[in-house]
Amino acid sequence: MDCLHPHCPAGHGAKSWKDVVESPLLRARKGDKPVLLAALAKDFGPLSSPPYARMLPVPNAALIERLVRLCPCLFNQLDLAATAEAIVHLCEISLGAIITSANVYDAFQVQYPGRESFAFPPVKGSAIGGTVMEMFCSEVLQNEQIPRMETDAEGWPKWRMPGHILLNQKKMKDRQALGDIMIPCAPTNLLISVKTEAARERLLYSANSIEGIGFGFFSQPHEFWTPGRMRLFKRMGFSAIYLPDNTHQEIAGKLDKNGETRFAVNLNGTALYRPLSQFGSDMRRVVGRSSFDL
Known part of the structure; x- marks a missing residue:
């Protein structure tokens, strides 16, 4: 699962938050970029366990939705219900490996409700368990x-x-x-x-x-x-x-x-x-x- 969070433990994130903000995939408006970059650079460093929720870096809901899609690690730092993609990514981080047929059952166990073993848990879990299972298969x-x-x-x-x-x-x-x-x-x-x-x-x-x-x-x-x-x-x-x-x-x-x-x-x-x-x-x-x- 791709993640551009500069501090993503998988080690494949962007070099800096500036690269994320300037990404054409984020489609951030010129006026939003300085505020977004300042907030991300100031408050969104390495992930933590237990998770710690920060304030939303900008009030623009559509922009936040695109941001967390590009940086699913942010669900460890924002009080938002984790998407299925984010749960899968946080399971990958916990396993220290991409999810394949060989370890998908282990990934399932990482997020098992009531006995979660995330290395870096989401602030708020996912309420769409069925979609998480589909995303594991995908x-x-x-x-x-x-x-x-x-x-x-x-x-x-x-x-x-x-x-x-x-x-x-x-x-x-x-x-x-x-x-x-x-x-x-x-x-x-x-x-x-x-x-x-x-x-x-x-x-x-x-x-x-x-x-x-x-x-x-x-x-x-x-x-x-x-x-x-x-x-x-x-x-x-x-x-x-x-x-x-x-x-x-x-x-x-x-x-x-x-x-x-x-x-x-x-x-x-x-x-x-x-x-x-x-x-x-x-x-x-x-x-x-x-x-x-x-």
């Missing part, structure tokens, strides 16, 4: 060389390959009932349904008979290991469901013990249930190509 894809597609002036995706589309933003919002993230692929696009810890019927019906992928931090293996549930997942169009490695191991052990491993295959004859650590490489293999290889 960040994994981003760091697996399947970047988020930008949007044009009208809000439509600028198609590029390889790439993925967030269905909770701009013009694609009306399609979110079909899934959370789309990966272009033949013969039909892959629609990823992102969940937290429990699958319940919400995951089951989210594929809607379109080729679906489940991605979640599922902690209840019994939701997955009955033959009836596996038949339903396949009937509803799931090609693969990615779970934490420990949950995946529990399911595999139970199926092996009961002699029911043969039910845990998709329409391609390959594994229906897979560990999260395999997600990125699988998506990289099929994006823009064929889901028959999944």
Whole structure:
């Protein structure tokens, strides 16, 4: 996750607040720049734990929104509800690494409500937990060389390959009932349904008979290991469901013990249930190509 905060612990921030203020991405008006720069330079140094909230550097709400989008570390220093992107970035800082398939479950644990372990916590947590989960999945894809597609002036995706589309933003919002993230692929696009810890019927019906992928931090293996549930997942169009490695191991052990491993295959004859650590490489293999290889 990019962050221009000059004191970002990830070490990739701007050289100074002046560079941030002058960034064309910030689109600061000439009259706002001196006041903004003076406030940022005076009050917004290194991050802290516990967090310490400063006053807003300027009263311009639209400018502040653009500023925190460019510098998500600021949620450690401002009394604003953290965005999903900021939570993901603060998890990255806590892990000391970008988020990939190998550590996304660890990142999920960093922000787990009630037992957060941020190195530099946000002043105010995020109230949009579902969007945070989607952003975890998106960040994994981003760091697996399947970047988020930008949007044009009208809000439509600028198609590029390889790439993925967030269905909770701009013009694609009306399609979110079909899934959370789309990966272009033949013969039909892959629609990823992102969940937290429990699958319940919400995951089951989210594929809607379109080729679906489940991605979640599922902690209840019994939701997955009955033959009836596996038949339903396949009937509803799931090609693969990615779970934490420990949950995946529990399911595999139970199926092996009961002699029911043969039910845990998709329409391609390959594994229906897979560990999260395999997600990125699988998506990289099929994006823009064929889901028959999944």
